[in-house]
Amino acid sequence: MLLVYRQIWGILKGKERRQFLALLVITFCMALFEVAGVALIMPLLSLINDPSMAQTDPLLRAFGQVTGIEDAHRLTLVFGLTILVLLLSGMVVRGAGTYGQTRFCIMRAYSLSLRILARILSQPYVWFLSRNTAEFGQSLLSEIDQVVRRTFLPAVLLVSNVTVVALIALTLFLADPRVAIGASIGLVLIYLGVYALLRGKLDEMGKLRVQHNRDRFVTVSEVTKSIKEIKLMGLEDFSVTRFDRPSLGVATTQSFAAVLTRLPRYAIEGAIYGGFVLMILMMVVFSGRDLAQMVPLFGLIGVASMKLFPALQQIYGNLAYIRFSQAAFDNLCETAHSLELRQRFDNGKALPLTDRITLEGLHFAYPGADRAALTGLSAEIPAGSSVGFVGGTGAGKTTLIDILLGLLAPDRGAVLVDGVKVNDQTISSWQRSIGYVPQQIFLTDASIAENIAFGVAPEDIDMDRVQQVANVAQLHDFVVNELPEGYQAPAGERGTRLSGGQRQRIGIARALYRDPAVLVLDEATSALDNLTERAVIDGISALGDKTVIMIAHRLNTLRDCDCIMMLEHGQIAAKGTYAELMAHNAAFRHMAGEENKAN
Numbered sequence: 001m002l003l004v005y006r007q008i009w010g011i012l013k014g015k016e017r018r019q020f021l022a023l024l025v026i027t028f029c030m031a032l033f034e035v036a037g038v039a040l041i042m043p044l045l046s047l048i049n050d051p052s053m054a055q056t057d058p059l060l061r062a063f064g065q066v067t068g069i070e071d072a073h074r075l076t077l078v079f080g081l082t083i084l085v086l087l088l089s090g091m092v093v094r095g096a097g098t099y100g101q102t103r104f105c106i107m108r109a110y111s112l113s114l115r116i117l118a119r120i121l122s123q124p125y126v127w128f129l130s131r132n133t134a135e136f137g138q139s140l141l142s143e144i145d146q147v148v149r150r151t152f153l154p155a156v157l158l159v160s161n162v163t164v165v166a167l168i169a170l171t172l173f174l175a176d177p178r179v180a181i182g183a184s185i186g187l188v189l190i191y192l193g194v195y196a197l198l199r200g201k202l203d204e205m206g207k208l209r210v211q212h213n214r215d216r217f218v219t220v221s222e223v224t225k226s227i228k229e230i231k232l233m234g235l236e237d238f239s240v241t242r243f244d245r246p247s248l249g250v251a252t253t254q255s256f257a258a259v260l261t262r263l264p265r266y267a268i269e270g271a272i273y274g275g276f277v278l279m280i281l282m283m284v285v286f287s288g289r290d291l292a293q294m295v296p297l298f299g300l301i302g303v304a305s306m307k308l309f310p311a312l313q314q315i316y317g318n319l320a321y322i323r324f325s326q327a328a329f330d331n332l333c334e335t336a337h338s339l340e341l342r343q344r345f346d347n348g349k350a351l352p353l354t355d356r357i358t359l360e361g362l363h364f365a366y367p368g369a370d371r372a373a374l375t376g377l378s379a380e381i382p383a384g385s386s387v388g389f390v391g392g393t394g395a396g397k398t399t400l401i402d403i404l405l406g407l408l409a410p411d412r413g414a415v416l417v418d419g420v421k422v423n424d425q426t427i428s429s430w431q432r433s434i435g436y437v438p439q440q441i442f443l444t445d446a447s448i449a450e451n452i453a454f455g456v457a458p459e460d461i462d463m464d465r466v467q468q469v470a471n472v473a474q475l476h477d478f479v480v481n482e483l484p485e486g487y488q489a490p491a492g493e494r495g496t497r498l499s500g501g502q503r504q505r506i507g508i509a510r511a512l513y514r515d516p517a518v519l520v521l522d523e524a525t526s527a528l529d530n531l532t533e534r535a536v537i538d539g540i541s542a543l544g545d546k547t548v549i550m551i552a553h554r555l556n557t558l559r560d561c562d563c564i565m566m567l568e569h570g571q572i573a574a575k576g577t578y579a580e581l582m583a584h585n586a587a588f589r590h591m592a593g594e595e596n597k598a599n
């Protein structure tokens with residue numbers, strides 16, 4: 001059980017740890033206030049029952065001395081009022097404490113999700129290649145929520161409830177050791193028995209819930225991404241059935257846990273009530289004391305029970321929930337501890353490119369892959385030139401571009417920019433010099449202007465620049481002539497329906513907005529018709545000073561490149577201008593021939 005507190009301590013950071021400790025102290029004080037009223041009820045009842053107690057009971061005598069009251073009747077009144085004030089102030093303390101407990105725990109859902117997202121995003125690109133992105137969303141939101149509600153909060157409440165029970169047991173012990181010892185042994189046996197019986201089942205259900213929840217998120221993510229195929233192939237029922245199993249699994253395990261955390265309470269309650277009644281009866285029968293003398297003790301037992309039962313029930317519920325969400329918490333701790341936050345070195349400046357980019361003996365193999373994607377590739381890209389990469393499928397074009405972009409680090413070899421090696425120290429500066437247009441453009445739920453000036457706050461967007469780059473990307477006419485709201489028209493999933501070509505042009509404008517020295521186009525014009533593609537390429541060429549690196553399947557796209565490099569098995573197999581390769585390279589001629597036939 002202590003493990004959960006160690007895990008909570010481990011996952012909290014400096015200030016949170018101090019808050020957590022303060023919270024435990026407040027929780028302890030709440031319990032003290034709660035029990036104070038109970039502890040004082042017996043002296044009060046004794047005083048009412050027998051006014052001479054004002055002199056014989058040490059507590060009442062001390063109270064009389066402090067207040068200076070000698071009259072037993074007045075003392076009873078003031079002592080009763082003091083208990084009332086204690087009870088009322090206890091309510092205030094408990095209210096404030098409950099606020100603190102709830103707020104602290106719920107706010108951890110916020111801070112933990114932020115911290116884990118930051119760690120996930122700081123991982124290298126290769127880390128993401130072997131993971132299902134739907135799992136991030138799941139562990140980030142759903143599992144953190146589960147852990148906060150079902151581990152953090154119960155763990156804090158457990159301290160409060162255990163303190164209440166321990167102090168009440170102590171009060172009972174001071175009043176009558178036999179009652180206290182009997183009750184404690186009985187309760188511990190009942191609790192240990194029920195908990196031991198259900199612990200294994202709760203563990204199993206907790207693990208199953210995590211698994212089903214993960215499957216549920218992955219299924220939803222896959223279904224939303226393949227909605228076209230689902231509609232076309234009539235796979236709606238199939239998709240619902242796929243979702244059915246994990247979803248039912250989550251519902252079943254959750255309801256099972258809810259039942260397991262609640263149902264045994266009634267059995268426990270019955271056993272406790274029965275035990276107390278039995279104990280009182282035994283005291284009446286066997287103690288031989290005058291019943292009237294025992295009224296204060298019965299009063300204490302009655303009031304103690306009122307506090308004790310809810311506390312005991314909550315202890316059981318808290319333990320059961322902590323157990324049930326242990327698997328989720330273990331996963332979260334593992335994610336938090338296994339992912340170190342990688343600091344990115346960034347001096348805020350772009351790496352200048354005035355001479356050349358050198359690719360020096362690049363080797364790269366994906367983790368777990370049988371063969372290398374790049375096998376000692378070397379090439380030079382002069383600053384200000386345009387270079388195209390072609391090659392059959394799997395030749396290594398995307399891998400090469402990802403290394404050039406600094407997303408993948410080569411196993412051997414290096415990328416040099418004007419002789420400066422791209423490494424952890426220079427990577428951010430190098431990436432500042434690059435504008436990248438991927439094949440699939442992601443649009444955010446924001447205006448066209450915000451999508452072009454991606455990552456710039458709306459109030460800081462330079463609209464002249466937006467229009468300028470939209471012109472180069474052949475987008476401006478479409479925006480002003482066909483969208484009533486112009487650059488403020490919404491884009492993204494809930495925005496204007498944009499064609500593949502229009503999206504690509506937003507992508508090109510986006511890459512140009514920051515005026516990068518190097519433009520990397522990865523099949524970036526594949527959705528444009530020949531005329532628009534030519535106009536876009538001419539527009540980029542007219543910008544003059546840019547180094548342009550392109551991957552294209554259509555050789556025609558690369559026609560005007562200063563140099564075309566043909567990749568084969570992760571190496572440069574041939575290079576030259578379009579005309580040179582047509583003249584001297586049979587494979588290139590074949591590719592061009594096939595393309596012409598297709599047109």
Ligand SMILES: Nc1ncnc2c1ncn2[C@@H]1O[C@H](COP(=O)(O)OP(=O)(O)OP(=O)(O)O)[C@@H](O)[C@H]1O
Binds near residue numbers: 367373392397
């Ligand atoms: N994430 C990955 N994990 C393992 N192997 C990969 C991964 N991505 C690519 N590969 C392998 O690396 C090699 C080069 O792939 P790459 O995507 O760079 O080729 P490409 O020339 O861009 O192909 P295409 O034109 O089909 O996109 C291929 O053998 C491919 O199977």
